[in-house]
Amino acid sequence: MGRRRRRVDPAAGALPEAIAALSRSLPSGPSPEIFRRAKFDRPEATPALWQLLFRVLAPLPLDNALASLAPEVQARLVKSALRSQGYPRLALAQLPEDGSQGSRELLLALSWLLARGPVPEQMLAQTRVPLGDEMTVCQCEALASPGPPAPQVRAEEPVDVRHVQWLMGKLRFRWRQLVSSQQEQCSLLSKIHQYTRGCHGDQSLGHLSVAEAEMLRDPEGGQQLLRTLECENRRLEAVLAWRRTELVFWRWMDTVLDTCAPGAPAATSQGTFLPRIPEHRGGELELVAWELRALQEELQEAAERRRAAWEAEAGGCGRGPEWSAVRRASREAVETELGALRRRWEQDRDPAQPHGPRRLVRREDGAAGDRDLRAAEVIRTLRSQEVCLEAVLRQLQGQCRQELARLAGALPGLIWILPPGR
Amino acid sequence: MLPRDCSRRLVTELQGALDACAERQLQLEQSLRVCRRLLQAWEPTGTRASEPPPGPETNEEDPPPACTPSPQDLKELECLTQALEKAARVRRGITKAGETDKAPSLKSRSTVDPPGTIAFAPPRTPGRAGGHASDTRPTKGPCQTTVSAKGHSERQLLSLGNKTRVGTGAWAPRPGPGLRDQQMAPSAAPQAPKAFTLKEKGHLLQLPAAFRKVASQNASLWAQLSSMQTSDSTDAAAAKTQFLQNMQTASGKPQPRLSAEEVEAETGRLWKACSLLRLRMREELSAAPTDWMQEYRCLLTLEGLQAMVGQCLHRLQELRAAVAEQPPRPCPVGRPPRASPSCGGGVDPAWSSQLLVYSSTQELQTLAALRLRVAILDQQIHLEKVLMAELLPVVSATQLQGPPWLTLCRAAHSLLCEGGARVLTVLRDDPVD
Numbered sequence: 001m002g003r004r005r006r007r008v009d010p011a012a013g014a015l016p017e018a019i020a021a022l023s024r025s026l027p028s029g030p031s032p033e034i035f036r037r038a039k040f041d042r043p044e045a046t047p048a049l050w051q052l053l054f055r056v057l058a059p060l061p062l063d064n065a066l067a068s069l070a071p072e073v074q075a076r077l078v079k080s081a082l083r084s085q086g087y088p089r090l091a092l093a094q095l096p097e098d099g100s101q102g103s104r105e106l107l108l109a110l111s112w113l114l115a116r117g118p119v120p121e122q123m124l125a126q127t128r129v130p131l132g133d134e135m136t137v138c139q140c141e142a143l144a145s146p147g148p149p150a151p152q153v154r155a156e157e158p159v160d161v162r163h164v165q166w167l168m169g170k171l172r173f174r175w176r177q178l179v180s181s182q183q184e185q186c187s188l189l190s191k192i193h194q195y196t197r198g199c200h201g202d203q204s205l206g207h208l209s210v211a212e213a214e215m216l217r218d219p220e221g222g223q224q225l226l227r228t229l230e231c232e233n234r235r236l237e238a239v240l241a242w243r244r245t246e247l248v249f250w251r252w253m254d255t256v257l258d259t260c261a262p263g264a265p266a267a268t269s270q271g272t273f274l275p276r277i278p279e280h281r282g283g284e285l286e287l288v289a290w291e292l293r294a295l296q297e298e299l300q301e302a303a304e305r306r307r308a309a310w311e312a313e314a315g316g317c318g319r320g321p322e323w324s325a326v327r328r329a330s331r332e333a334v335e336t337e338l339g340a341l342r343r344r345w346e347q348d349r350d351p352a353q354p355h356g357p358r359r360l361v362r363r364e365d366g367a368a369g370d371r372d373l374r375a376a377e378v379i380r381t382l383r384s385q386e387v388c389l390e391a392v393l394r395q396l397q398g399q400c401r402q403e404l405a406r407l408a409g410a411l412p413g414l415i416w417i418l419p420p421g422r
Numbered sequence: 423m424l425p426r427d428c429s430r431r432l433v434t435e436l437q438g439a440l441d442a443c444a445e446r447q448l449q450l451e452q453s454l455r456v457c458r459r460l461l462q463a464w465e466p467t468g469t470r471a472s473e474p475p476p477g478p479e480t481n482e483e484d485p486p487p488a489c490t491p492s493p494q495d496l497k498e499l500e501c502l503t504q505a506l507e508k509a510a511r512v513r514r515g516i517t518k519a520g521e522t523d524k525a526p527s528l529k530s531r532s533t534v535d536p537p538g539t540i541a542f543a544p545p546r547t548p549g550r551a552g553g554h555a556s557d558t559r560p561t562k563g564p565c566q567t568t569v570s571a572k573g574h575s576e577r578q579l580l581s582l583g584n585k586t587r588v589g590t591g592a593w594a595p596r597p598g599p600g601l602r603d604q605q606m607a608p609s610a611a612p613q614a615p616k617a618f619t620l621k622e623k624g625h626l627l628q629l630p631a632a633f634r635k636v637a638s639q640n641a642s643l644w645a646q647l648s649s650m651q652t653s654d655s656t657d658a659a660a661a662k663t664q665f666l667q668n669m670q671t672a673s674g675k676p677q678p679r680l681s682a683e684e685v686e687a688e689t690g691r692l693w694k695a696c697s698l699l700r701l702r703m704r705e706e707l708s709a710a711p712t713d714w715m716q717e718y719r720c721l722l723t724l725e726g727l728q729a730m731v732g733q734c735l736h737r738l739q740e741l742r743a744a745v746a747e748q749p750p751r752p753c754p755v756g757r758p759p760r761a762s763p764s765c766g767g768g769v770d771p772a773w774s775s776q777l778l779v780y781s782s783t784q785e786l787q788t789l790a791a792l793r794l795r796v797a798i799l800d801q802q803i804h805l806e807k808v809l810m811a812e813l814l815p816v817v818s819a820t821q822l823q824g825p826p827w828l829t830l831c832r833a834a835h836s837l838l839c840e841g842g843a844r845v846l847t848v849l850r851d852d853p854v855d
Contacts, residue, residue, distance in 0.1 A: 086681025088673040112669055115662040121647060131637055135778055135790070159429040161813075161833040167436040168805075168842035174443040175798050179791065181450040186790045188457035190783035195461075195624030201634050204777070208627065213620065214456055216627055217464050229636045236643035243650055243658075250661035257668055285745065287807050288692045289738050295700055296731045302707060303724040310721050313714070330715065334722040338730065341702060345694040358778040366781035375780035375789050382792040388701070389799040393841075396806045400814070400838035407818050408831055415851045419844035 015252055018245035024238035025120040027055050027127070038103035039256045047099040049106035050075050056110070056119060057081040072097040082109055085116075091260075104260065111253045120239045129228050132209040132359030133189055137378055193362040204369070205361055428812045435808045439801050463617030685741055692741075695734050699727055802841060809837055 016032050023029030030048040037045040054074040058066055069077075075097035082092060092109055095102035113119055189210065196208035208216075215222035358373060368374050408416060424432070629637075706724055711717040780786045813834045820827060828848055836845040 084682035088670050115666050158423045158426045160423055161830055164432050165833050171439055182790050182794050183787055185450055185454050186787040187783055190786050195620045198625045199627045213460050229640055233639050247658050250665055285742055287811055291696045292735050299728040303728050306721045330719045334726055338726045345691050345698055358776050361777045361779050363779050368779040372777040372779055375785045379789055382796055385796050393803050397839045404835050413851050415849040417847040419846050
């Protein structure tokens with residue numbers, strides 16, 4: 001790819017605008033001047049870009065511990081995060097972490113991230129101000145906590161199985177606590193919704209949410225909320241402006257890439273990474289493998305049985321032309337069905353399932369619009385999920401029981417008294 | 423004792439689950455604190471900044487002793503309030519007639535009140551109040567004192583009404599932004615000493631106009647954003663793809679290797695595939711075909727499912743190879759995020775207009791409880807799988823006799839088969855000699 005000489009772009013004025021919109025839409029976005037300097041690999045642009053990349057890649061919530069990390073540590077985390085996402089250029093890995101050079105490479109890294117996904121939108125969504133009382137219907141964030149990274153305390157010493165039992169007991173207690181706290185919260189929420197009926201300007205909502213009532217109770221907090229909302233509005237406007245003008249940015253980035261020297265191929269310097277891949281990644285795959293193999297055995301057995309029965313029964317009559325047409329039709333129908341099934345796991349999101357948090361609204365009559373969900377429907381869906389999951393759990397426990405019985409049965413002279421059933 | 427890496431894996435996973443629960447518990451408790459505070463009597467925040475509240479009306483706490491109204495004062499005030507309510511009804515008629523000059527004077531009086539002070543002058547000084555009120559009040563007469571006293575208290579109640587509506591000095595200068603209409607406060611406000619609770623007065627609240635404007639702007643901006651996302655400009659998309667390809671070529675590598683995140687994502691997809699395939703298999707096996715065509719389809723489906731599982735296993739081999747390629751690393755920084763089998767990733771900002779409607783407390787509680795139960799089951803199943811993968815090999819490997827192995831067996835049984843809830847008993851069966 002040779003150097004391309006750029007003619008004066010008629011849309012040249014649009015570039016600073018686009019970059020300005022981009023930097024307004026990102027938290028702690030650097031000024032457009034930094035971007036321009038980075039194109040020419042000026043060193044003074046480097047620290048701002050490291051910081052920006054850290055903000056973009058750091059796991060939320062960005063608490064004080066993460067924010068106060070030294071710049072070198074932040075740089076290392078950025079490198080490792082980019083590597084784990086598959087950033088193709090090795091030059092990044094070789095950059096010094098003190099922020100003395102490499103702004104052009106960082107600019108390329110930032111653009112790479114921007115090209116792969118809607119980064120400003122995602123960052124906005126993460127720090128969104130929820131005005132209503134929200135509940136997510138899908139299970140994405142129910143109990144999974146990415147959370148701050150685990151402290152470096154290593155349980156390097158082998159533990160006794162009783163310690164594991166103790167941890168499990170603690171967990172069960174926490175589950176019970178969660179259930180009771182959740183019930184209380186729901187009843188309080190419901191009361192607040194009831195008492196503030198008729199207050200909201202928006203008729204479709206009808207009552208205040210906790211955040212809105214809190215704002216009325218505590219006006220200073222309310223002013224704070226208002227300021228945060230205004231800030232969010234400004235960022236939203238910036239994102240919309242960025243989306244309208246980003247084409248010119250991408251053209252410019254192509255020129256930036258051109259000004260880079262061709263990449264030094266495959267210098268395998270590992271550096272001192274703090275990698276994100278946990279060691280037992282192989283273990284997770286093993287679990288899936290085990291499940292799939294078990295499933296395969298079951299299917300094999302069932303399919304063979306059915307095939308044998310089918311051949312025996314209808315082997316004789318399935319020969320004529322009309323039978324073969326019917327058989328072909330059945331095959332096609334089954335293929336379509338299975339294709340749809342495959343798409344359900346290959347797509348990252350199931351379009352049929354509702355996704356994302358929704359605002360809770362109390363209505364005595366339970367009337368709901370087209371795009372709204374009714375609690376009764378969600379309850380039905382959740383109940384069927386619950387039944388399914390319970391079945392899976394019981395099946396796993398049954399497998400364990402069999403396995404342990406086999407192992408323990410090898411020892412004679414012992415009586416195993418199972419605990420009384422539930 | 424369990425082997426080193428087994429211990430580490432188990433402790434890490436359990437600790438992760440514990441931390442996730444602790445975080446959720448923290449969120450719930452914060453929310454509970456806020457809700458409880460909202461349902462109690464609201465304190466007047468305006469008075470905190472300015473002079474200490476001279477009166478006890480909105481504070482259930484200890485009022486300053488100097489202003490504790492005596493029972494006689496309270497009784498007087500009760501009578502006053504009743505009279506005021508009557509006067510308010512009369513006033514309403516007058517105000518509607520002479521709105522132009524009366525209303526502004528009323529409003530100005532409420533702004534004259536230093537914002538935030540309740541100015542609850544006890545009825546001891548009706549003369550002073552009466553003098554002040556009679557200056558502006560056009561009606562004079564034999565009942566001047568009572569009227570003026572009423573006027574003064576009414577002004578206090580007006581300001582109290584302003585307070586309960588708006589709650590802060592910062593907004594009071596604007597004439598009653600929270601007042602729903604020009605109706606007088608006394609008709610709504612109770613006896614002055616009673617506190618403001620959401621239960622009684624909640625339906626009178628109103629959000630300030632500034633907030634409503636910003637909130638509606640916010641909603642419309644989010645809606646614009648989500649509609650823009652769904653109709654992404656093809657030019658920009660093409661430019662982005664081109665840029666990514668250029669990056670790839672410029673880096674000198676032939677083909678993108680599978681990155682760690684991609685491996686994770688694929689593993690999650692395989693989990694999902696597994697559960698969907700299993701579900702489908704159950705459906706097929708439990709359906710009773712009535713004619714040979716249905717049987718044929720059932721057979722084809724089962725064979726198709728089998729083929730798909732085979733493909734998944736093949737993909738898994740590729741993933742395993744990709745993981746093995748990457749050299750072994752030392753300690754991880756983050757906790758391993760778990761791919762939820764039921765839901766894909768990604769944040770969809772198009773939620774703002776979508777509501778979840780419930781009709782009773784019971785329903786909301788059921789909904790929340792079920793959601794929590796499904797999340798807990800998810801966690802439990804994941805832990806079960808991890809425990810199986812780690813403990814069963816240990817149990818089968820250490821074939822020691824005697825108490826240590828029996829303890830291990832008992833513990834493993836309790837953890838794996840009873841979810842840690844119950845423990846079995848082992849009896850030695852000595853043969854009778």
